[in-house]
């Protein structure tokens with residue numbers, strides 16, 4: 426492409442509101458523009474990068490036997506009402522009405538849509554398993570959109586859903602996705618780790634997040650320094666949504682029971698303000714006590730007692746009462762001393778064993794025993810304490826280190842969480858109607874682009890790897906008013922294109938300094954400068970990532986590039 430024919434509005438200055446490097450550079454190098462908070466336009470270069478990410482994803486998804494579909498972004502409220510998420514998803518769900526006052530949501534995720542699609546079509550186990558994916562804009566009204574593409578309100582996601590007649594079949598698909606994701610992020614050149622995650626918003630035991638290791642990551646990963654063990658210690662954000670996600674219409678009804686305490690009631694009980702209070706609720710489940718910690722700034726007007734399986738709220742408890750009940754010092758997990766980031770609990774933990782359930786996102790601290798497999802089993806509440814770097818790894822191999830990560834992908838075994846309330850069933854080989862067993866698998870396509878951008882850059886701009894660079898070669902005739910330079914530039918451009926290279930030709934009448942600065946900023950892997958030595962048939966070739974330069978004869982360019 427000729428630069429005069431495309432649209433690459435580079436900026437000299439760093440935009441004031443862009444906090445992280447990827448965001449700054451994507452703006453400065455003319456890849457994206459912000460429309461409003463968390464909403465972006467992709468300009469030609471940005472669109473090309475995005476497309477390359479998509480291509481890699483498509484190839485690996487298809488290799489894993491998932492087929493592409495395209496589902497509606499505009500989703501009728503009725504679907505979300507079936508699973509109860511209409512009431513529980515909260516403010517992140519963008520809602521709107523049509524001219525007849527019918528309610529809709531803009532797709533934040535597509536479990537309901539795809540489940541409803543298949544329930545009318547797949548009625549026999551003979552048609553299972555089936556795995557479908559799409560790449561589409563998602564809408565989430567994030568509380569804090571930030572870091573450019575990393576946390577947008579409209580962003581591109583690859584989401585896949587698989588449907589099975591047995592858990593074994595789901596297990597297989599899950600492993601295949603694990604492999605596909607590993608291939609995708611490896612091909613993209615990312616420094617990543619698959620970590621065991623809180624099953625948070627969706628439930629089920631197995632779920633992994635793919636984390637790109639990065640200082641600006643919002644998640645903290647605990648990993649072993651000498652084994653593959655790695656887990657997210659978040660237990661944050663997701664949990665409110667999570668418990669809400671479990672809502673089925675039946676549960677929605679139950680919510681209205683007098684057992685339920687609102688956050689205001691809790692605050693009143695504890696003698697604090699709703700904003701300040703972190704509450705300790707005690708549940709009794711199968712004769713075991715469960716402590717639930719919740720914090721005030723979430724919309725937990727409806728702390729969903731009912732969502733804790735088999736649990737009944739015995740009462741709100743003061744720290745003293747909890748201490749008595751559980752026979753342990755709970756000062757550190759009581760209503761007052763919790764780090765700000767402590768949010769809610771995990772109900773899946775309740776299903777497994779007694780758990781002191783809490784989480785923390787702060788540097789260097791984490792409550793242990795959050796989930797048996799992913800954290801640190803303890804014998805009793807007396808053992809509850811913060812986990813530190815340097816603790817032994819739960820798998821017995823090595824010691825725990827912490828790192829920051831950007832969540833680029835997330836895979837889940839959903840089980841029948843959606844198929845059950847939505848009555849999406851098939852007939853098994855005995856002719857019995859069973860709910861589909863499901864898995865879901867997401868990748869933040871636009872977030873991946875930002876994560877790659879974050880990783881591949883230096884002081885002067887991007888250093889894109891070949892697989893994702895918007896073009897492979899940048900031809901820069903230094904002075905296009907010079908006939909020799911201009912013509913040699915054009916010739917080379919035509920030649921390289923004919924050999925299948927993706928080429929950008931800087932045919933602008935700009936000063937050399939501007940051209941070089943822009944070329945560094947855009948960061949294509951190979952730059953070919955057509956300058957003074959053009960008259961002698963000599964070109965300067967620069968490898969962007971390493972900074973190496975070579976002088977090559979015009980005739981040898983093709984051979985050398987290969």
Ligand code: ATP
Pocket residue numbers: 534565567574575576577578580581582662832833834835867868869870871872
């Ligand atoms: P996060 O914890 O960052 O809010 P999530 O757990 O809510 O992400 P999922 O529901 O697991 O996100 O969605 C699948 C993938 O979509 C995530 O792994 C992430 O890569 C991407 N994603 C989620 N929210 C955003 C967003 N606001 N902007 C860009 N990408 C996002």
Ligand code: MG
Pocket residue numbers: 662
């Ligand atoms: Mg989120």
Ligand code: MG
Pocket residue numbers: 663832
């Ligand atoms: Mg997450």
Ligand code: MG
Pocket residue numbers: 634832834835
């Ligand atoms: Mg996630």
